[in-house]
Amino acid sequence: MYKQELMFIVESILASNTVDEHIECAQKLSCFYKKKTMLAISADNEILVKGGVALSSSGAADCVDDYLRTVFFIKGIHKALTKLCTDFPERSINILYAGCGPYATLILPLLPLFDKERINAVLLDINAESIVAVQQLLAVIGLEDYQLQLIETDAITYTKPEGFTIDLAISETMHYALTREPQVAIMRNLMKQLTPDAILIPEEIRIDLAYTFFNHEPYLNNTSYEVKGYKKMQPYPKNVFVDRLFTINKEHLGRENHNSKLESRFYTLPADFSNQPDVCIFTEIKVFGDIELKTAESYITNPYCVVSMYNLIGYSGIQLVYDYCEIPQWTYNLALKE
Template sequence: MPTDVANTKELKRLTNEALNYTGPRGILAAIVDELVGILESVSGFRVGQEQSLTEGETVCDDGLAISPAQAACCAGEYQRTAFFLRGAHSAILQALEAKPGGAVRVLYAGSGPYAALAVPLMTIFPPEKVKFTILDLHTESIQSVRTIVSELGLECSVESYVVTDACNYTIPPRGLPDILLCETMSTALEKEPQVGITRHLLGQAPDAIMVPESVRIEAFLVNTSDEPSMIIPESADPSGCRQPNRISLGPVFELSKAAIRSWAPNETHRLPAQSIRLPLIPKPSYRPFLFTTIITHGEHVLLTHDCNLTGIREIMEIDALAAGGDSYQFTYLLGQNPRLVAEASESHAQDSRRD
């Protein structure tokens, strides 16, 4: 019998609303705020006002594992949480169709202290249909999730709890997941280990559905005299009539199942990315930026400025003296500080030396 039946029922109601609501953003924000509020209240985990958010973060071989406090704050970002929940829900439905009569296994890597992309779905799917493995580097986060699951009476939905670096985790051969759920990233796939974790786990469970399904990074020339004051989510402006002037430079990098399969499995230093060629630059206020689009699963997409993950990041390697016709090759660097870097092509470098 659940310790807190009322909160379990309310969490289920809010989860259904978060999955299906299509009205004004302000109401969705309130729904997610209430949902996360339940997880916070039953967990006992609190972010203190005097506490530094970076206290407890860990630099790993494949990137920065943010602190439990930071992860708790991320759960409150409503558009991000709602669309990842929808993507995970959609992926589970797809996996259930492929396994009639069987249970779907979800490996959630980087749960944070609330497991906000898993616990709500435990109220929707019965444990005989979906089983979760909850993994996080920080013991404090796993202890918090254990408390939440116990208080809400959802223990049967959790197959196991794991405290480890996901990039070093060996999946039990008899427990291969049907879904790999991981949201350990920041803008333009910088700093955090999303690429390393996904690549490592998919190598062990190649048939698993990835959530997010795709993280796509593109380059644009942006009129910086307009952009900073125009933080309008693209999904709230489908016609683009309120967006600043941007000139597409093309795709740069994508994290997806197809991309991972194309990479050399033993590569430990860098991954291939695309090159761009600058067009005629209209005026000095135009600068190159990276834009991130996240397909959590199927139709559930986070566009530019929908959340912190899909903000924009200036390409600092391309200096103010760059001119139309200059080419730059991108590479994704692996290691403790993963990130995209751009280098001038050889022909451009030679032209610069002649100048």
């Protein structure tokens, strides 16, 4: 019964075309998970790993309510899986999903659309409770006969089994501007284990530097009364794009020769910054193909303010530094005025 209902919801997600439709079907998915399955999940089991913070089970569950994120990732993964099924009609498709959370939101709803013989998936999460929750969900929904392996492990150090050639790797373990959560450390580990033909989702993450008025930029607040997914504000018209700091995709992760630190070059700080007082990071995500999340269309593409130029009087240049050795964060170095 639940399998049919889930299939109906995921079909509406795939057919949705407008923001209103995206929100409506994502809300149905959220209700399905939260009310129908009646899982009890903890809010106090956040885990600190070398590379970022793994959200608590309830924090990870709540990601389903980042509506455009959820809809665009499900659409992108469906597109990728359909392509792989066409490219390899004779065999099952090997999926690695790193950081599945308690709902396995980005793959579980799609299962009823594919024959169980076509899917062979490994689902990882560092949070034991999230793994148990996925196991329970599969039983409640009636998806236990799919070939899914659930593993409690750290996806930053995980090594895939020999003989398991990954066709599709998925990980959404990110916070805006790639801060806080271990997306980069996880992607780096997955990338090493992919063949050139494999698909990585998200396909690309682009990180840009801009000088702007942070308070005038669109921002999606994490408040339950806000209609999530709506971009109520327009981009600030005097925003000045400075540079693309780095791009992460299957082929490369920023500059190749780095340990866990990415350093930009020095950029000139403008003499008159009254219209653009803030040094900010913007994130865009290419989920797969033409499916993209732009600024503030989701929490994970919200802009991030590194520093106000009012605090940098006396300096002429700034270098941005992204470090994901522990909890990922942005810092900066300054060049003094001559």
